[in-house]
Amino acid sequence: MAWFALDDGFDTHPKVRKAGNAAVGLFVRLGVHATRHLTEGHLDGDIVRSYGTEPNVRKLIAVGMLHGAGHACPRCQQPADGDYVIHDYLDYNKSRAQIEAAREAARKRQNRGRETARANRNHAGIGSDSAPNRSGNESDSAPNRARKDPLFEDSTAGQDDLSRRDTHEGATVVPSPPLPSHNYDVADVGEGSTGSSGADLDPLAPIDAANFALTDGMRRWAHRDGYASLIDIDFVTAQFISHYRSTGARRKSWPDAWQKWIREEAKRTADRRPSFGASNVIALPGQPGAPLTGTDAKVAGWLALASGDDTQ
Known part of the structure; x- marks a missing residue:
């Protein structure tokens, strides 16, 4: 203009x-x-x-x-x-040549801005070459399969603080059944997923840049150690991906972080289950086994006195 x-x-x-x-x-x-x-x-x-x-x-x-x-x-x-x-x-006023030169410079600035924004989106995994599309194209190379990472510590499910699924302070603690054994191979969990094990990736990569995806090896680990019987692996994995995609956190090994998340989620699920033989059933007033209160208690007392029963 x-x-x-x-x-x-x-x-x-x-x-x-x-x-x-x-x-x-x-x-x-x-x-x-x-x-x-x-x-x-x-x-x-x-x-x-x-x-x-x-x-x-x-x-x-x-x-x-x-x-x-x-x-x-x-x-x-x-x-x-x-x-x-x-x-x-x-x-x-400006000449025709000056105005056309200014318009051309503005057009080039806008194009550069759009190209920069597009490059940033692609780098973050939001562009057309999205993480789901890339995950099926990655090669399952022998060096990636053979690589073994150190076992992780049993702290939290890959989160920096307590999630909204954690038990609130003061809640009733029910003894949980023993969890499955933890004899597993981290390399097996990473099989078929590049994770952050690829040598060409940054030491710390966001989850989309690392092309994290649920693989057959990860499913075998979850079934082998019994976690699949406690939680829905696909649902919990989707929660895991959504959480780290929204926070933009970076990890050296996303399969390791996923294992932490699965173990912690299974532990919370087990903790919420009542122990064998325990009962959480509370008798409502008027049902067998419920204590008498109010008018019912008074009537029961009068009847006991009339019958000579002083046990009430």
């Missing part, structure tokens, strides 16, 4: 005051037209006559704000017969 320039003293200039409001209004419209069409002040005679009356055109010419063909101003170009030119237009 180009702008027709008027300085802050335009309204009090002697030429403007002498031309009058109607003629000055015509001048402003003509200037905007010339700027919009990049004519550098040249005006088609039909446009001028359609915008204003002959008397107002003559006023602008008389005060020197507008020139017709054959004018005597040494600073302004001559228009064609029947056309007009705005006096000193290029002294206050």
Whole structure:
């Protein structure tokens, strides 16, 4: 967008005051037209006559704000017969070449900005080459399968703090059954998933950049150690991916982090289950085994006295 320039003293200039409001209004419209069409002040005679009356055109010419063909101003170009030119237009307004160069520079800046934004999205795994698409194309190379990572510590399920699924303080603690054994091979869990084991990845990579995906080896580990009988592996894995995608956290080995998450989730599930033989059933008032209260207790006492039973 180009702008027709008027300085802050335009309204009090002697030429403007002498031309009058109607003629000055015509001048402003003509200037905007010339700027919009990049004519550098040249005006088609039909446009001028359609915008204003002959008397107002003559006023602008008389005060020197507008020139017709054959004018005597040494600073302004001559228009064609029947056309007009705005006096000193290029002294206050940009030329056609300047405006087109500015527009081209703006277009290039916008393109660079879009390319940068697109590159950032692709780097974060949000572009067209998304993590689900990439996960099926990664090669299951022997070095990745043979690599063994150290066993992880049994702390939290890969989270920096307690999740909303953790038991609230003060809740009833029910003894949990023993969890399955933890004799497993980390390399087996990482089988078929690049995770962060690939040598070409950053030491610390976000979950999408590491192409993390649930593999057959991970399922075998969960079934072998009994976790699949306690939790829904697919659902919990989807929760795991969503959590770390939203936080943008980085890990050296995403299979390790997944194992922590699965073990902790299985432990919480086991802790929430009542122990064998325990009962959480509470008898409601009026049911067998429920203590008598209120009027029922009073009536039972009277009946006991009447029958000579003083055990109430």
